[in-house]
Amino acid sequence: xxxxxxxxxxxxxxxxxxxxxxxxxxxxxxxxxxxxxxxxxxxxxxxxxxxxxxxxxxxxxxxxxxxxxxxxxxxxxxxxxxxxxxxxxxxxxxxxxxxxxxxxxxxxxxxxxxxxxxxxxxxxxxxxxxxxxxxxxxxxxxxxxxxxxxxxxxxxxxxxxxxxxxxxxxxxxxxxxxxxxxxxxxxxxxxxxxxxxxxxxxxxxxxxxxxxxxxxxxxxxxxxxxxxxxxxxxxxxxxxxxxxxxxxxxxxxxxxxxxxxxxxxxxxxxxxxxxxxxxxxxxxxxxxxxxxxxxxxxxxxxxxx
Amino acid sequence: xxxxxxxxxxxxxxxxxxxxxxxxxxxxxxxxxxxxxxxxxxxxxxxxxxxxxxxxxxxxxxxxxxxxxxxxxxxxxxxxxxxxxxxxxxxxxxxxxxxxxxxxxxxxxxxxxxxxxxxxxxxxxxxxxxxxxxxxxxxxxxxxxxxxxxxxxxxxxxxxxxxxxxxxxxxxxxxxxxxxxxxxxxxxxxxxxxxxxxxxxxxxxxxxxxxxxxxxxxxxxxxxxxxxxxxxxxxxxxxxxxxxxxxxxxxxxxxxxxxxxxxxx
Numbered sequence: 001x002x003x004x005x006x007x008x009x010x011x012x013x014x015x016x017x018x019x020x021x022x023x024x025x026x027x028x029x030x031x032x033x034x035x036x037x038x039x040x041x042x043x044x045x046x047x048x049x050x051x052x053x054x055x056x057x058x059x060x061x062x063x064x065x066x067x068x069x070x071x072x073x074x075x076x077x078x079x080x081x082x083x084x085x086x087x088x089x090x091x092x093x094x095x096x097x098x099x100x101x102x103x104x105x106x107x108x109x110x111x112x113x114x115x116x117x118x119x120x121x122x123x124x125x126x127x128x129x130x131x132x133x134x135x136x137x138x139x140x141x142x143x144x145x146x147x148x149x150x151x152x153x154x155x156x157x158x159x160x161x162x163x164x165x166x167x168x169x170x171x172x173x174x175x176x177x178x179x180x181x182x183x184x185x186x187x188x189x190x191x192x193x194x195x196x197x198x199x200x201x202x203x204x205x206x207x208x209x210x211x212x213x214x215x216x217x218x219x220x221x222x223x224x225x226x227x228x229x230x231x232x233x234x235x236x237x238x239x240x241x242x243x244x245x246x247x248x249x250x251x252x253x254x255x256x257x258x259x260x261x262x263x264x265x266x267x268x269x270x271x272x273x274x275x276x277x278x279x280x281x282x283x284x285x286x287x288x289x290x291x292x293x294x295x296x297x298x299x300x301x302x303x304x305x
Numbered sequence: 306x307x308x309x310x311x312x313x314x315x316x317x318x319x320x321x322x323x324x325x326x327x328x329x330x331x332x333x334x335x336x337x338x339x340x341x342x343x344x345x346x347x348x349x350x351x352x353x354x355x356x357x358x359x360x361x362x363x364x365x366x367x368x369x370x371x372x373x374x375x376x377x378x379x380x381x382x383x384x385x386x387x388x389x390x391x392x393x394x395x396x397x398x399x400x401x402x403x404x405x406x407x408x409x410x411x412x413x414x415x416x417x418x419x420x421x422x423x424x425x426x427x428x429x430x431x432x433x434x435x436x437x438x439x440x441x442x443x444x445x446x447x448x449x450x451x452x453x454x455x456x457x458x459x460x461x462x463x464x465x466x467x468x469x470x471x472x473x474x475x476x477x478x479x480x481x482x483x484x485x486x487x488x489x490x491x492x493x494x495x496x497x498x499x500x501x502x503x504x505x506x507x508x509x510x511x512x513x514x515x516x517x518x519x520x521x522x523x524x525x526x527x528x529x530x531x532x533x534x535x536x537x538x539x540x541x542x543x544x545x546x547x548x549x550x551x552x553x554x555x556x557x558x559x560x561x562x563x564x565x566x567x568x569x570x
Binding site for chain 2: 013050051052053054072073075076078079080082084085086087088089090091095099100102103104105147148151
């Protein structure tokens with residue numbers, strides 16, 4: 001059963017094609033991640049799905065409902081956590097939830113009961129009477145997710161759920177999202193953190209400049225684009241220029257990151273390095289970051305061509 | 306851009322729960338700061354009313370056809386104060402709510418822009434009504450307005466809320482910054498407060514300025530309020546009421562269009 005379907009979706013701002021023909025499907029109960037740098041088009045996709053931004057071209061469906069034609073029905077099935085949290089600073093924690101529940105169509109009593117449930121789930125019960133301004137960043141994010149759950153949505157959209165949080169709060173948010181997933185909720189999230197995508201997502205779309213460069217489970221993507229292992233080269237004795245020449249000559253996929261050359265393999269195999277005299281070479285497990293660097297590098301070259 | 310036309314089919318129906326819930330949120334937010342709100346609604350207008358009626362009123366003496374100056378000026382001050390409430394709510398407060406992503410969050414629920422605009426106007430009317438009861442109550446206590454005029458004044462204040470709430474929303478939707486937004490007071494609220502027949506009859510203005518003063522959106526409301534207070538309503542008040550309805554009918558779709566442009570990108 002398909003929860004979300006995007007068909008050739010385009011978003012145009014003036015002369016910018018922020019989303020440039022994106023297609024993907026998310027199955028019910030799945031956690032799907034849009035991974036990419038700022039400006040890749042992740043937020044635009046989510047805003048279009050939530051009806052916050054007009055779709056320039058293409059179609060988006062949620063549980064079979066066309067977002068363009070039935071936006072109201074779509075939003076009744078959707079919980080949305082925007083990057084800004086959008087909490088109401090003039091109301092306290094509990095009122096934020098209850099007023100939103102009432103806006104969704106719950107009765108005041110139902111809203112009160114549901115607010116207690118989500119406060120319990122996010123362990124915010126003792127902060128129910130607190131002002132929003134008194135909450136830590138992690139609590140604010142969890143309250144925003146709690147608010148998105150008020151209507152018991154089929155699908156939750158999360159725009160960068162852990163951006164700006166300290167490590168402990170991040171893990172807590174992750175645990176709670178994993179628990180939602182276990183409860184059968186479909187999650188569509190964006191992130192620019194590789195570890196977050198790897199930890200939470202069943203499948204990932206790697207995005208760059210408004211396009212999906214590739215899609216798959218994290219292990220699939222790693223194996224396809226970064227091989228089984230990656231090599232980090234520290235120039236030490238030899239010159240950077242010489243290493244660059246040799247890597248180019250061997251047609252290897254690499255990026256210069258700080259003092260390092262990061263070389264990724266492909267198709268399940270590690271890179272075959274030429275003999276780099278004087279340089280220090282270390283092998284490590286390939287990860288999504290290597291995939292991203294490999295794909296984004298290629299994407300950039302295509303753009304320039 | 307063509308993209309603005311392809312969003313939610315919003316023309317279909319108004320979901321009253323959206324309007325009700327947003328209005329309730331505003332009432333709740335206001336009630337949480339009631340101590341401060343009390344000063345806006347009671348102390349500020351009381352100071353103005355006392356200063357004008359007892360201070361300037363001593364210099365002016367009788368107004369032909371109105372009795373004392375206080376009786377002439379009180380209905381206008383009731384309306385002018387209500388105007389400030391409506392315009393402040395829908396410009397300043399709305400602008401702040403845009404900045405704090407309040408509407409963005411509301412729009413993630415099954416809510417549409419026309420419903421947001423209606424809720425804002427309804428709350429502007431609410432604030433105008435609270436202000437009217439407070440200020441008119443004061444004037445009634447001093448015998449400047451008869452108690453029987455209160456329902457009529459409240460009815461006029463519904464028009465104050467829709468017209469000046471609507472004007473406030475236009476500024477909130479268009480203003481690029483808080484500084485720009487303050488123009489709504491410099492260019493609209495303050496000039497209207499003084500040139501809409503509140504403090505002196507429009508007939509004393511130079512001939513060339515009189516049509517301008519009559520066209521100003523606050524003037525018909527002040528005229529209606531004065532008619533309600535004196536109990537003498539004539540044909541001119543019919544025209545005034547029509548003008549208020551016309552302004553509301555023009556401002557509402559304009560506010561919806563501009564708010565959509567501001568909130569849907």
